[in-house]
Amino acid sequence: MPKSVLTPQAEDFPRWYQDVVAKAELADNGPVRGTMVIRPYGYSIWERMQADMDRRIKEAGARNAYFPLFIPESYLTREAEHVEGFSPELAVVTHAGGKELEEPVIVRPTSETVIGEFMAKWTQSYRDLPLLLNQWANVVRWELRPRIFLRTSEFLWQEGHTAHATEEGARRYAKRIHEDVYAAFMRDLLAMPVVLGRKTARERFAGATNTLALEAMMRDGKALQMGTSHELGQNFARAFDISYLSEHGRQELCWTTSWGSSTRMIGGLIMCHGDDFGLRVPPRLAPVQALVMVVKAGEGVEAAARQVVSDLLARGVRAELDARVDTPFGRRAVDAELKGIPVRVEVGPRDLAEGAVTVVRRIAGGKTSVPLGGVADVVAGSLDDDHEALYAAALAHRDARTTTVATIDEAAEATRTGWALMPWASLGPEGEASLAETGVTVRCLTLPDGSVPQAEDDPDVIAVIGRAY
């Protein structure tokens, strides 16, 4: 294996992260503080995330729409907790079209309010419910300590917003998104184990009555929130008058939900699967699953490499040719490592003389000489194994760094390197507050069997405690 060009994880994890983002050509800092440029390779990963997530969202019955970037300032203030939650992060347009605006407009930090306004128009009768909307968009939250993909002043996301006739309907749908869309996506596409739980009152979304979250452990033992699904009760329905005429002829307030996942997941992906040689992209997600490399020019080498690419494509493998022989092979190999392409197929004159090529696996590791005719089978098999291997490795890492504790002091100690699990009944909001002073938070509340507690006061509830991104 070539020597790494990255700062080792063990030496300086944040530096390693920055190195990977830059050297794998995922993203760059934008010229305005806190913004980012997502480079073609990073964006191709996002596109594949987006396509898969979009399919799952549509299967859950939601329809995509698009709401404006600009929101009147007055909308934000209608739901008291909401405006309090977002005020410090807002970007404000005061001038447009060469003039000062009469009322400044906000660049959306999320679209709850403007979507609430339109839901109120569109839900007239019980027949219009549930109203299930989703939007893919950019949002802006001014960040004082920006970090690429993780906390950026502008990011890309999907935000779902739904209105239901009953509290139970809203609750069921928020849960469906949490489990059948988000958790399934993270497990089946990203090969990431996530803990499903509910947030404590302290950590809830501004304006929500319940926030369901998915927490993943990064290689440094810290937690990253990968997505959230909120029950908003009737708070937004009341503020925006989202109501409907029931079957019994009564005007009733709706129950609403919202849920979101963002480009932040790319950061999670990097920090969950990456190693000292770069990113490792789970094969189902990988834009390029197999890079077929011409090692050096030679009689019939490029033709053989092209044949391997078509064999792989015919087998359903996303394969690409790298025939840039004017760039040194070592540099190209390091680049493929950095980008985390699951499999490299190296086609060179020497192997080829014996009818073979070399298959190099990024995830499981190892180099094998494979006869030309068998490449497609070997690669396809590797990709299947790799998904499972990545998931298992991430889970083993999480288990190894998770400690069950009985006291707040033990929790503080355990979260230096990973997560602590502690009965919520013993910790409670006061314990939570005291941990928070040292930057340690309750990531979520969960149950021993991995399911989500209906309420905080269930005696079996466990607090998952950690330091978070």
Next chain:
Amino acid sequence: MPKSVLTPQAEDFPRWYQDVVAKAELADNGPVRGTMVIRPYGYSIWERMQADMDRRIKEAGARNAYFPLFIPESYLTREAEHVEGFSPELAVVTHAGGKELEEPVIVRPTSETVIGEFMAKWTQSYRDLPLLLNQWANVVRWELRPRIFLRTSEFLWQEGHTAHATEEGARRYAKRIHEDVYAAFMRDLLAMPVVLGRKTARERFAGATNTLALEAMMRDGKALQMGTSHELGQNFARAFDISYLSEHGRQELCWTTSWGSSTRMIGGLIMCHGDDFGLRVPPRLAPVQALVMVVKAGEGVEAAARQVVSDLLARGVRAELDARVDTPFGRRAVDAELKGIPVRVEVGPRDLAEGAVTVVRRIAGGKTSVPLGGVADVVAGSLDDDHEALYAAALAHRDARTTTVATIDEAAEATRTGWALMPWASLGPEGEASLAETGVTVRCLTLPDGSVPQAEDDPDVIAVIGRAY
């Protein structure tokens, strides 16, 4: 056919347009002046446009990336014509994160400048060229007279930006996008005939050396620009120092292009194909190609309708079931007309007793009784015909409203109802300027065989003159 719920086109075309947009549930005005809400049905049309266009752009070798929404004010001023072109339309963020910003930031009206800045970093050597980038994003241009889809203060688009080693390379690529991507997309997906041409100096993009455009005629005889592809010469390369080390070891400036198409095309689609009963969506574009409607409840009716849906899906037709029998059938039929769904399959107890259903064609018109087993064939055949029929009708309409003229007065007269064609050698920039005073513009310069002139001074060049959206 049910009576129209729209203002007839002949009575008041702009009003008809607004009616269609509202009643087909395509879009709504946003709360901030000039912005729009794209409703689920409108957005599903945009998603299909986007998917098809994206595929064509990728086939042309460009890769997607994402650049920030916010641009430092100083970037805009680096290319003199560019800033002049955009200044009056800019939206400016002056406050963010609870404070006044030291340097105000612009909400992107287009990303030439910020992409230029990054191209300069990424093009080091001739090996990095051509650099072919595309971005799907929202942009903001403050509109004084907004009109939904056509001129909105925020719109969605794709913008391509490329850098090349030679002027010829840039020219060829701008042409490739113009012809192989845009024109092909408009013809093959939207069923819209477009005139391909170059803009006069007066109508060119701010900072371009050549602008290639595609112009379509609307039902009222006015022109709509459906997309543009610009050669930017070395103007942006100079302003942003986009240069490369050539094979000969010399530092050279790049030649750049940019090209864009937007949600404006939805407006073009409505006004090119719509009639007094609503939108007519070309079948290849249609999110729902066949709506299978349960006319009224009855023994086995819904089951039969479901069977028709599966037969259609199996045949590759995008079919959907409408079993909302608690809404009057007439209202649902009018709604399907308004939305321009190409085919309705009406399944009712009476027909069903005779083993038949009614197929209603939105585009060619007409109702036919079809035996249950034959529905899939009939519908698939109709959809093929409908694409051709829509294209032919739009072309015939354009021909009927286009007049070849010899004088400026004749041109002014002809453009009351359609387009005028006049030799550019006779019209010239002075004639163009005098027409412009009456709101009539040269839409593009083209050649008699439909190809694009290399230069304005070719004596065969024809000016396509009209009133434009």
